[in-house]
Amino acid sequence: MTIPNSDAEYTERVIELRLPSRLGYEKVAMDAASSLARRMGFGSDRVDALRTAVSEAVTNAIEHGNEQDSAMKVMVMLMVRPDGLVISVADQGRKQLEHDKTAATPRIEDTFNKEDKGGWGIWLIRELMDEVEFTTAPTGGNQVRMVIHLER
Amino acid sequence: MIIAMNTATLSMELSFPSELGYEKVARDAVAAFARRLGFDRERIEDLKTALGEACINAIEHGNGHVPGLHVAVSCICEGERLTIEVHDKGLNRYQGIGSGAAIDVKLQGLAPLRGMGLMMIAQLVDEAGFTESHDGGNHFRLSLYRRV
Numbered sequence: 001m002t003i004p005n006s007d008a009e010y011t012e013r014v015i016e017l018r019l020p021s022r023l024g025y026e027k028v029a030m031d032a033a034s035s036l037a038r039r040m041g042f043g044s045d046r047v048d049a050l051r052t053a054v055s056e057a058v059t060n061a062i063e064h065g066n067e068q069d070s071a072m073k074v075m076v077m078l079m080v081r082p083d084g085l086v087i088s089v090a091d092q093g094r095k096q097l098e099h100d101k102t103a104a105t106p107r108i109e110d111t112f113n114k115e116d117k118g119g120w121g122i123w124l125i126r127e128l129m130d131e132v133e134f135t136t137a138p139t140g141g142n143q144v145r146m147v148i149h150l151e152r
Numbered sequence: 153m154i155i156a157m158n159t160a161t162l163s164m165e166l167s168f169p170s171e172l173g174y175e176k177v178a179r180d181a182v183a184a185f186a187r188r189l190g191f192d193r194e195r196i197e198d199l200k201t202a203l204g205e206a207c208i209n210a211i212e213h214g215n216g217h218v219p220g221l222h223v224a225v226s227c228i229c230e231g232e233r234l235t236i237e238v239h240d241k242g243l244n245r246y247q248g249i250g251s252g253a254a255i256d257v258k259l260q261g262l263a264p265l266r267g268m269g270l271m272m273i274a275q276l277v278d279e280a281g282f283t284e285s286h287d288g289g290n291h292f293r294l295s296l297y298r299r300v
């Protein structure tokens with residue numbers, strides 16, 4: 001496997017995965033992403049960060065976007081760039097992600113008093129990845145695009 | 153956690169560029185899938201070796217190392233059977249091993265070495281072989297049965 005040079009003419013290397021919306025199968029995306037990242041030269045701490053971010057993004061897609069209907073798919077794209085790895089996770093959008101969920105930073109003080117301790121996944125993804133963007137996929141589902149930079 | 157047995161059909165698909173090295177990512181992804189389905193470690197190692205060989209064949213022969221051409225892998229688990237198909241674009245179509253010579257004959261140099269990968273795959277999984285394809289590509293299928 002070669003990591004492309006930025007100046008060379010080159011076809012973008014993309015790995016695509018379509019996973020069933022069942023909890024547990026986010027592991028497939030985590031293992032694919034970490035296998036690729038290790039071979040690209042990411043250090044083990046960055047690979048761990050990537051695994052966690054992919055896990056959160058795919059779990060969100062399974063649980064919320066596709067409401068755990070295992071016939072619905074989660075689409076994961078891994079794009080190899082000279083300066084890093086771009087990961088896009090899209091669901092089929094049975095449930096749309098509310099804008100304030102992706103923008104606001106949750107406060108730990110509020111969580112103490114709430115029954116539901118969740119809602120930290122998106123915050124975690126933003127903490128772990130170098131670039132994060134929430135959009136609507138061409139298919140109408142929720143999509144998150146994450147970038148992790150390769151420092152040489 | 154409860155692993156679904158006998159009930160649902162679960163599937164996943166992936167595709168990757170025809171460049172050596174990417175088959176390892178495919179192998180790791182499919183291994184994770186098989187692990188979720190409850191296959192044991194030893195069988196998963198066999199599956200990884202067999203799938204790696206099948207993917208390398210697709211990269212080298214079927215897609216002629218052209219990175220823009222993708223190898224497509226689909227996995228479907230129905231009941232106790234996990235079936236994995238590897239599809240390429242068929243730049244070179246599989247013509248059969250030809251001689252079908254035994255491995256010791258090949259090793260003595262009395263028959264061409266080609267086809268060793270396929271012989272190995274056949275030893276590692278429960279069923280393996282090329283299937284009929286209508287899109288011009290090579291379709292290779294391998295299956296494993298979950299032993300309960």
